[in-house]
Structure formats: C-alpha cells, structure tokens
Amino acid sequence: MAEIQLKSLAHSYSRHPEGPGDYAIRQMSHTWHKGGAYALLGPSGCGKTTMLNIISGLLAPSEGDVMFDNVRVNELSPKDRNIAQVFQFPVVYDSMTVFDNLAFPLKNAGIPKARIEAKVEEIAAILELEPVLRKKAKGLTADEKQKVSMGRGLVRDDVSAILFDEPLTVIDPQLKWKLRRKLKQIHEQFNITMVYVTHDQLEASTFADKIAVMYDGQIVQFGTPRELFERPNHTFVGFFIGSPGMNLIDVSVTEQGVRFDDIDVPLDDGQKQRIAATGSSNIKLGIRPEFVQLTAAPADDTWPCRILDVEDLGTYKIVTLQLGEQRLKARIDEDQMISGDTLHVGFPRQWLKVYVDEFLVDEQTEEAQS
Numbered sequence: 001m002a003e004i005q006l007k008s009l010a011h012s013y014s015r016h017p018e019g020p021g022d023y024a025i026r027q028m029s030h031t032w033h034k035g036g037a038y039a040l041l042g043p044s045g046c047g048k049t050t051m052l053n054i055i056s057g058l059l060a061p062s063e064g065d066v067m068f069d070n071v072r073v074n075e076l077s078p079k080d081r082n083i084a085q086v087f088q089f090p091v092v093y094d095s096m097t098v099f100d101n102l103a104f105p106l107k108n109a110g111i112p113k114a115r116i117e118a119k120v121e122e123i124a125a126i127l128e129l130e131p132v133l134r135k136k137a138k139g140l141t142a143d144e145k146q147k148v149s150m151g152r153g154l155v156r157d158d159v160s161a162i163l164f165d166e167p168l169t170v171i172d173p174q175l176k177w178k179l180r181r182k183l184k185q186i187h188e189q190f191n192i193t194m195v196y197v198t199h200d201q202l203e204a205s206t207f208a209d210k211i212a213v214m215y216d217g218q219i220v221q222f223g224t225p226r227e228l229f230e231r232p233n234h235t236f237v238g239f240f241i242g243s244p245g246m247n248l249i250d251v252s253v254t255e256q257g258v259r260f261d262d263i264d265v266p267l268d269d270g271q272k273q274r275i276a277a278t279g280s281s282n283i284k285l286g287i288r289p290e291f292v293q294l295t296a297a298p299a300d301d302t303w304p305c306r307i308l309d310v311e312d313l314g315t316y317k318i319v320t321l322q323l324g325e326q327r328l329k330a331r332i333d334e335d336q337m338i339s340g341d342t343l344h345v346g347f348p349r350q351w352l353k354v355y356v357d358e359f360l361v362d363e364q365t366e367e368a369q370s
C-alpha cells in the first residue's frame, strides 16, 4: 500500500500542445493518501481515465512527477508499480478456471502453492465466487467475470493501490449496489488505497470517504460528500453534485456587495476586498435548492417570486421559481404546502456562496478560520 502523489502533473495527447485546451490533464498536484477509499468523479472526457493510466504506468505524463511513498516512479513499468487496475469491461482468461484466473498474479510472483490456495479461497469467499471457482471463466455472466477481474487485484498482498475505472458499467442494476457495498467492505477489511472512477455521484458517495471532483482536466475539489454538498469550492461542483444542482446567479459588484436585477445582496468586508482584488467581473452567487427559504408572507431579506412549477417527487418537492430575470429551484419537504402563485424567497447568509471566476470566495480568510 502506498501514498500516491502527483506533482505538477500535466498531460497532452498532442505532440505539440498549443494551449490549455490541448491538455487532457492541466497542471495539477494531488495526493491520494495511504489506505484511503477515494472516488474520482467527473463528466465524460474530463480526464479521469488519463489520470488512472498515468498512475498505473500505462501512460507517461507529458509533465510532472508520479511519486509512490516519496519515490519517483515515472520510469517504472506498470508491472513494477504493483498497481492493480480494474477496467470498465472485465479482463479474464476465458480458457482458465476462475481459480486459475485468481491465482495467476500470485503464481507470477512465485508465491508458494499453499499460500496461493488459501488466498484465492479467501477472496473467492468475499466475492461469493466459490460456487464457480472450478468453472471455466468463458461460461460466466458479465458480473461474475467482473468479480473475477476485481478478485485478481485483491489477491495480491503487495499492491500499492487498486484503481477501479467505472467497474460496474457492465453489471446488472440490482447487483451494482451489492458489489459497491462489497468493495467498501473489502476496503474496510484490507485497508488498501483504492481510487474508484465514476461519473455517478451516488456511486462515488456510497463508496468513498473522500471524493475528488474533476472538471476540464483538473481536480477542482477534494472533500467528503458533505463538504462537496455544503461548501462547493467551484461552480461545477455546485452544479454537478446534488439533485437538482446549485442555483447559480450572475451578479455585478456594488458598494455594499453584489446585485442582480434590482436585488441587492450585502457581503462582508473581507469578501468585498477579495472580490475587488481579483479585478474580475465574472461573479456568481450560488445557493443550493435545499437551502432556499420559501415563505408565504414577506419577511426581512425576502423577495416576492412567481411559482412556475411544483414537481412532487415522493419524499420531496422541487419548486421552480421566477425571481426577476432569474429562474431558481427550491427543494422542499413533501408535506410543505404551496398555494397561490406567489411566494417570498430568502437566501440564508450561511448558505449563500460567492464565486469569482468560478471559484469560491470564502466568507472568512484562511487565517481567521484556523
């Protein structure tokens, strides 16, 4: 098991990259700590597979260092890095039995026979592959084959990390949940560093203790599911995490804070200074639908808005509102009644976030927080 550190990493598939747009991974540094259960979450094409292949050594990065436990491994072959990688589609030897498939990495490493048998049986039991252990892999279902692929990574005691690249794509929907639980259980049992690539936020948050959200070739936030929800560091995290995503409103700067339409939102002095220091005019307010406050009567710091739609989703409702030129979503409890066509909307200060050039501007300075 190893700590995996990516230092000033960048990768372009183009031989002569001309600008940031030519990079699949844009200059970034990141550490996957020893023994963590991590998800790498992001939309299609953001660079997830590229990053995994750089870690496992299938791809040499254009720039930067890949460090395992503070040792640079850029020049090491995939085999010598001791990384197990489980791909979207199962990789098994069809003509071998399940037992031999699982035993394969151990035989290659010259492990004694008795140890191989014990280890294969242990992993087969965890993955519930015992009934098919003596069968040829050829006759297995897609999810059994994928379990064999995972098992091949898990049998080895010497792996630095296991990388899963959307491993449940071919799995039956009912079995997905079960396998995800299984992986979590395996992580708890063996404490191996695991990085699980997915574009599904539910999959990421049920598996991982910490999620790295990737967007446009960069990790824009690394945090617990709760941190990503409560304090998105980037507008993309606000938009991508949550259902529906964060409301994002373009605003302009005023003396007191910011404004959109004829609505003034005051900000504290620290925030105003930090916004001014950037010199940027790309400023947004963000608030999650869960934190939008709706009242029937006007109150301090509320604004009248029109109800456009109420969608009942069983355990909660999504209300679509028109506030000035803005369309907003609010998520409310199923038993909260909505009547008439006007409501009053408020943004609790604690949950109202300010973004400059898509990144969060903190309410407090770093020094004030520590």
Ligand SMILES: Nc1ncnc2c1ncn2[C@@H]1O[C@H](COP(=O)(O)OP(=O)(O)OP(=O)(O)O)[C@@H](O)[C@H]1O
Binding pocket: 013, 024, 042, 043, 044, 045, 046, 047, 048, 049, 050, 051, 199
């Ligand atoms: N072999 C390649 N040659 C050229 N460009 C590539 C190659 N592989 C990936 N890319 C490009 O690099 C970018 C990142 O791709 P990557 O496959 O790493 O993303 P991803 O997040 O894993 O997406 P997906 O979930 O669709 O696999 C994309 O723009 C993709 O088109």
